[in-house]
Amino acid sequence: MELCVHVSGLRKSYGQVHAVDGISFDIEYGKVFGFLGPNGAGKTTTIRVLTTLVHPTSGIVKIFGKDIVKHSREIKKRMGVVLQEPSFEANVTVDRALELYGLMWRMPGEKRRDRARELMEKFDLVSFSNMKNDELSIGQRRRVQVAREFMHDMDLMFLDEPTVGLDPAARRTLLDYVKKYVQSGLTVFFTTHIMEEAEYLCDEIAIINKGKITATDTPDGLKQRYGGVxxxxxxxxxxxxxxxxxxxxxxxxxxxxxxxxxxxxxxxxxxxxxxxxxxxxxxxxxxxxxxxxxxxxPTLEEVFLTVIGGGGSGNEGRA
Ligand SMILES: Nc1ncnc2c1ncn2[C@@H]1O[C@H](COP(=O)(O)OP(=O)(O)O)[C@@H](O)[C@H]1O
Ligand SMILES: [Mg+2]
CATH class of the missing domain: 3.30.70.600 (Ribosomal protein S10)
Structure with a gap:
């Protein structure tokens, strides 16, 4: 069976810093895979390598069954990325932002307009379609940022901490939009340092710390394995x-x-x-x-703390 993503022994070093230090995981088509880890764990670096923005130091990465170094152009066409750092064009209106993305992906005029209209509705952007980016709230901007990525057809989407800076309600809303697409077969690679989000959205979670994966399982499986307490x-x-x-x-x-x-x-x-x-x-x-x-x-947060803390006996007084 072909996997959507296959990663084996992946390393990425910057000089002495081993940002990603020998990780392996697989993602099946149609699943949401969560990368859960604290700041500096290596989440963004992994996304950079998987989206071909930087070369791996060593290891194998196959996406859609193909090696990412050899087939990067072909692979890129079938994936979308929402990076951690927002790139907002202050003066661009919402409908124009979608239009520009369609042009970037060389979509024909009619298809482009149809898709933009559909996304405006799906992401509830209609009421501020004529507003400029810098007039929107952070939550609304994030929604535009995610929505515009859907202007092109894709099989795999990367979301790097998409909910940072959003209040809990806006976070949940954004995750629900992503969920809609997951139900129609999209594969998602999602990073977060918030356990509830990983639990809410993901079929499988890998806990990453200091460049290494310390556990991979379903949310329930993690609780069972590490949730003895x-x-x-x-x-x-x-x-x-x-x-x-x-x-x-x-x-x-x-x-x-x-x-x-x-x-x-x-x-x-x-x-x-x-x-x-x-x-x-x-x-x-x-x-x-x-x-x-x-x-x-235990909550998934307690599991996370146990695993991050090195596993085993660690229950740091949080009974
Ligand atoms: N371009 C870079 N040059 C040097 N060090 C980097 C670079 N990018 C990331 N790092 C380091 O690699 C580690 C992992 O970073 P990152 O992947 O951004 O973590 P996360 O996204 O989980 O917060 C950190 O120690 C970070 O300082
Ligand atoms: Mg990051």
């Missing part, structure tokens, strides 16, 4: 935690224990179930009544 919360009825804390500490030895309220104990543990059984046994034996109990799986 669960948070147990016990709220007592008509008692404070004070009288039982010394025993709880013994039962939950080695775990992170907090008391967010006078009657509430919160424990982060990899053996949450077993621990909870022991605690309940002890409490009922001693006549301490329980108001409520909850066990919560």
């Amino acid at each position: 669960k948070t147990v919360e016990i709220k007592l009825k008509d008692s404070t935690t004070q009288s039982v804390m010394h025993i709880i500490r013994q039962i939950a030895d080695g775990s992170v224990i907090e008391t967010p309220a006078q009657d509430t104990i919160r424990i982060g543990s990899a053996e949450a179930q077993e621990m909870l059984v022991k605690i309940i046994e002890y409490l009922s034996k001693n006549g301490v009544q329980i108001e409520s109990i909850s066990i919560n799986p």
